[in-house]
Amino acid sequence: MPELPEVEVVCRSLRQAIIGRTITAFQATLPKLLKLPYQAPELFAERLIGAQIVNIRRRGKYILIGLNNDDNLTVHLRMTGKLLYQSPEILRGKHCHIVIAFDNGYELRFDDVRQFGSFYLTGSNELQQINGLAALGIEPLGEEFTLAYLQSLIKGKTQKAKAFLLDQRHIAGIGNIYADEILFEAHIHPAESIGNIVEKINQQQLWQAIRHQLSRGIEMGGSSIKDYVDSFGQAGSYQEYHCVYGRSGQPCRQCGTTIERMTISGRGSCYCPNCQRIMTSARH
C-alpha cells in the first residue's frame, strides 16, 4: 500500500483532521506494534494523554506527528497499515490494533491486517534512535535532489536498477509500485546495473521519471491496489494509470508487447521487454 505518494496523502489528510487536537486516550490491543519504547502501552499513554498535535511531517515512508510536549509520535505503515480518522460511532474494524482518542470525541485508529506496522515515541531530538528513519537517503521531491545528486548516487554502483530504487538509504520513499513505473517511464530494464546508466540523457530520464511518477501519484491521491485509503477513507486513483505494475501478461500500453515479470531483491518486478532493454554499452 503505502509508498511515498500514499504516505504523503495520508499526512495531508491527517493535518486537516487532527492538527490542534488534544489526545484524551490511548489504547494498544497489539502492543508489539509499539517498537520504541518497546511494547509499552502504559508509557505511550502516559506521554500522549494531554498532549496536543502541533505538526505532521513525512520523511520517506515515515509519518512524524509532533506534539506540544516536544515528543514525536512516528508511524510506519509497512504493507497494510492504515491511519483512519473516525467517529466513535463507526464500528472498529477487525484489524484495528491501536486507538488514539481526541478532545472532540473522534479517534485515530491504526488498522493493519498484517500487523507489520510500527509506532515509535521519542523526544523530537531523539528521532535518530529510529534506525530506519536515521538511515534514510535524500527526499526525491526536495530541492536538493538534483540531477547532479542522482549522478553522484549511481556512479560506480553495480546494484540492479530496481534494487537501487528500493534501497531507502539512497533515495527515501520509493517502493515496489513506483519503482516499476519509474523504470518503465525511464526505459530502463529493472535488472540493469544502475552504474551502467552513464549517458546524461538516460540519467536525466531517470531523474525526471522519479520526480514525475511520485508527484503524479500524490496528485491522484495515491495508488489504491487493494485497500489503500487516506485517513478520511478516501481511495486514490493512480492505479488506473499504472503501465507495468501488476500488469504482467497484459499488453504494454506503449508498444503492445506482453509485460513480463521477474524477481529482483525478492520483489516481483514487472517490465516491458521491448521498451526497457538491458544496455549493451556495458562492453568497453
Added chain:
DNA sequence: AATTGTACCTGTCAGC
C-alpha cells in the same frame, strides 16, 4: 558491496 533467504502476519486468488 551485493544478493539471497528468512522472518514477521493475514488474506486472496488460481489451480486441482
Added chain:
DNA sequence: TGCTGACAGGTACAAT
C-alpha cells in the same frame, strides 16, 4: 467445497 501454494504496498537480519 476444500486444500495447497504463490503472492501481496516493507524492512530487518543472517549468511554467502
